[in-house]
Amino acid sequence: MEIGELARGILAGExxxxxxxxxxxESGRADHRRxxxxxIARLNAANHGRQALRIGLSGTPGVGKSTxxxxxxxxxxxxxxxxxxxxxxxxxxxxxxxxxxxxxRMEQLSRDRNxxxxxxxxxxxxxxxxxxxxxxxxxxxxxxxxxxxxxxxxVGQSETVVSEMTDIFVLLLAPAGGDELQGVKRGIMEMADLxxxxxxxxxLRAAATRTCADYAGALRLLRRRPQDPDGFPKAxxxxxxxxxxLAAVWDEMTALAAWRRETGHFxxxxxxxxxxxxxxxxxxxLLARLRREPVRGAMAALGKDVAAGEVTASEAAEAxxxxxxxxxxx
Amino acid sequence: MEIGELARGILAGExxxxxxxxxxxESGRADHRRxxxxxIARLNAANHGRQALRIGLSGTPGVGKSTxxxxxxxxxxxxxxxxxxxxxxxxxxxxxxxxxxxxxRMEQLSRDRNxxxxxxxxxxxxxxxxxxxxxxxxxxxxxxxxxxxxxxxxVGQSETVVSEMTDIFVLLLAPAGGDELQGVKRGIMEMADLxxxxxxxxxLRAAATRTCADYAGALRLLRRRPQDPDGFPKAxxxxxxxxxxLAAVWDEMTALAAWRRETGHFxxxxxxxxxxxxxxxxxxxLLARLRREPVRGAMAALGKDVAAGEVTASEAAEAxxxxxxxxxxx
Numbered sequence: 088m089e090i091g092e093l094a095r096g097i098l099a100g101e102x103x104x105x106x107x108x109x110x111x112x113e114s115g116r117a118d119h120r121r122x123x124x125x126x127i128a129r130l131n132a133a134n135h136g137r138q139a140l141r142i143g144l145s146g147t148p149g150v151g152k153s154t155x156x157x158x159x160x161x162x163x164x165x166x167x168x169x170x171x172x173x174x175x176x177x178x179x180x181x182x183x184x185x186x187x188x189x190x191x192r193m194e195q196l197s198r199d200r201n202x203x204x205x206x207x208x209x210x211x212x213x214x215x216x217x218x219x220x221x222x223x224x225x226x227x228x229x230x231x232x233x234x235x236x237x238x239x240x241x242v243g244q245s246e247t248v249v250s251e252m253t254d255i256f257v258l259l260l261a262p263a264g265g266d267e268l269q270g271v272k273r274g275i276m277e278m279a280d281l282x283x284x285x286x287x288x289x290x291l292r293a294a295a296t297r298t299c300a301d302y303a304g305a306l307r308l309l310r311r312r313p314q315d316p317d318g319f320p321k322a323x324x325x326x327x328x329x330x331x332x333l334a335a336v337w338d339e340m341t342a343l344a345a346w347r348r349e350t351g352h353f354x355x356x357x358x359x360x361x362x363x364x365x366x367x368x369x370x371x372x373l374l375a376r377l378r379r380e381p382v383r384g385a386m387a388a389l390g391k392d393v394a395a396g397e398v399t400a401s402e403a404a405e406a407x408x409x410x411x412x413x414x415x416x417x
Numbered sequence: 418m419e420i421g422e423l424a425r426g427i428l429a430g431e432x433x434x435x436x437x438x439x440x441x442x443e444s445g446r447a448d449h450r451r452x453x454x455x456x457i458a459r460l461n462a463a464n465h466g467r468q469a470l471r472i473g474l475s476g477t478p479g480v481g482k483s484t485x486x487x488x489x490x491x492x493x494x495x496x497x498x499x500x501x502x503x504x505x506x507x508x509x510x511x512x513x514x515x516x517x518x519x520x521x522r523m524e525q526l527s528r529d530r531n532x533x534x535x536x537x538x539x540x541x542x543x544x545x546x547x548x549x550x551x552x553x554x555x556x557x558x559x560x561x562x563x564x565x566x567x568x569x570x571x572v573g574q575s576e577t578v579v580s581e582m583t584d585i586f587v588l589l590l591a592p593a594g595g596d597e598l599q600g601v602k603r604g605i606m607e608m609a610d611l612x613x614x615x616x617x618x619x620x621l622r623a624a625a626t627r628t629c630a631d632y633a634g635a636l637r638l639l640r641r642r643p644q645d646p647d648g649f650p651k652a653x654x655x656x657x658x659x660x661x662x663l664a665a666v667w668d669e670m671t672a673l674a675a676w677r678r679e680t681g682h683f684x685x686x687x688x689x690x691x692x693x694x695x696x697x698x699x700x701x702x703l704l705a706r707l708r709r710e711p712v713r714g715a716m717a718a719l720g721k722d723v724a725a726g727e728v729t730a731s732e733a734a735e736a737x738x739x740x741x742x743x744x745x746x747x
Contacts, residue, residue, distance in 0.1 A: 412703055
């Protein structure tokens with residue numbers, strides 16, 4: 088399919104065009120990469136004015152992320168909204184995909200005509216997954232999706248990556264056993280706009296309420312961020328299994344996004360994110376030279392001499408920079 | 418001073434030559450950088466066979482790091498050993514130096530002829546501080562120092578940097594109030610070869626013993642690392658103020674280093690570290706192009722268009738890579 092045709096298909100909301108375009112942005116082939124860049128530039132130039140709410144969702148395994156996404160996604164599609172689901176999975180590079188890898192985890196949502204679920208591509212490094220996810224979000228936005236959920240698993244670096252490509256960041260938690268906070272990294276807490284304590288049902292309902300109160304207390308101790316209206320970041324209980332609290336979550340998300348749009352934070356953040364990705368892509372493109380021949384081979388050979396102590400790290404680096412990368416030391 | 422002369426001075430253990438050489442490796446000027454690389458290559462080629470024990474030391478503010486370093490350093494110099502002290506201080510980039518910045522903190526040690534204390538240079542980024550510290554360590558080693566302590570403050574990234582340039586990593590802690598472990602990041606715990614609970618004196622003695630037992634228990638839960646003999650990583654109590662436990666710490670360090678030397682882990686680790694720094698310097702040298710004109714200006718200008726949505730991040734990155742960095746997308 089020709090790029091112009093693909094762009095028209097996406098703007099018309101055709102699923103098949105979207106699926107092909109995502110495959111294109113996932114490809115590492117140089118000609119595909121150029122085509123993907125061209126496609127996204129065309130969609131950008133079409134100035135479609137569509138904005139999906141980009142929602143980052145993090146949570147350690149076991150908190151019920153996929154059950155939540157399925158229930159939340161079905162609630163939205165039930166209202167006639169179109170929902171995309173993507174994943175940034177740092178473990179998939181090694182394991183071949185652990186989150187969203189099995190679409191049957193969200194069986195009902197994956198069969199929904201108004202939902203589009205795409206697992207994290209296996210075997211890619213975090214930088215590659217980040218670009219693909221960011222570009223897939225842009226494609227879904229151009230295709231008229233109302234919300235794009237970007238799922239990740241709580242290991243720090245991937246949270247930062249996801250928060251750099253989303254408008255709202257949600258941390259999903261399970262009720263804690265005692266009155267202890269779970270081992271959530273402070274840095275992730277500080278990213279969160281919403282903390283959702285899941286499993287607020289059956290035997291765990293009371294524990295979920297208590298955990299939610301604990302986090303609400305902890306959130307009050309954090310410094311107020313300029314991008315937050317009163318009451319945010321917010322902690323709430325939900326039950327993905329009983330499908331309770333989900334509409335309230337969407338209401339809070341849209342209220343937060345509306346406030347940020349009004350105050351200019353929303354657009355400013357998207358502009359900053361775009362600059363961030365521009366710079367990240369330049370760095371990544373430059374560093375990619377090190378993975379290609381003849382640099383790669385020269386570095387491997389010289390690395391042996393460095394390990395043997397025959398040449399120092401600085402000497403070896405200077406030689407590679409000068410002889411293979413055209414960088415003189417000034 | 419000419420480089421050959423400087424190298425001879427260092428190998429002869431002259432303090433003034435060492436001080437000048439460290440100033441050289443701290444400089445960001447291109448000609449100084451080349452001279453520093455040349456100097457370290459010469460010292461390496463002289464193959465002096467001297468090995469200082471490189472000791473990384475981390476601990477949050479308030480645990481008594483400088484008191485410990487002074488007491489520990491003086492014990493070693495009292496045995497006729499020569500001790501270097503350096504710092505990797507990520508906060509100094511902003512604040513102008515917070516650790517080791519005030520030499521009077523270690524008044525006695527700083528006046529000791531067998532000690533050489535150098536604060537973290539202010540205003541440099543972590544990469545620059547890392548290189549300077551690593552190279553200063555090599556200089557001290559060539560000058561015949563027996564131990565080089567590299568101090569850092571517990572914030573995660575700098576610990577990783579320090580552990581990449583040292584043979585032994587020590588975590589210094591204060592006695593905990595209750596029976597709780599302090600908020601030590603798991604990643605830092607996993608780097609530690611020795612955990613020292615300081616302030617095991619006066620009213621805090623019992624708390625220090627309890628804290629030490631807690632950490633000993635926690636260490637047993639971590640997976641055994643191939644580079645550890647039986648009983649390591651180890652938790653011990655010390656009192657920098659009463660100067661107790663310090664000789665035992667040095668004994669454990671030398672025993673650990675001896676075991677690692679015998680089993681080959683010591684040399685293998687140093688070889689890996691050298692390769693790590695080689696690759697890091699190539700990356701850093703390549704990325705430095707982005708901070709120089711005309712790339713820097715072109716990126717700033719194009720960044721404005723990206724922020725305004727007039728051009729996509731990928732398009733802009735492709736233009737910079739192609740037009741300014743000679744990188745084609747393949």
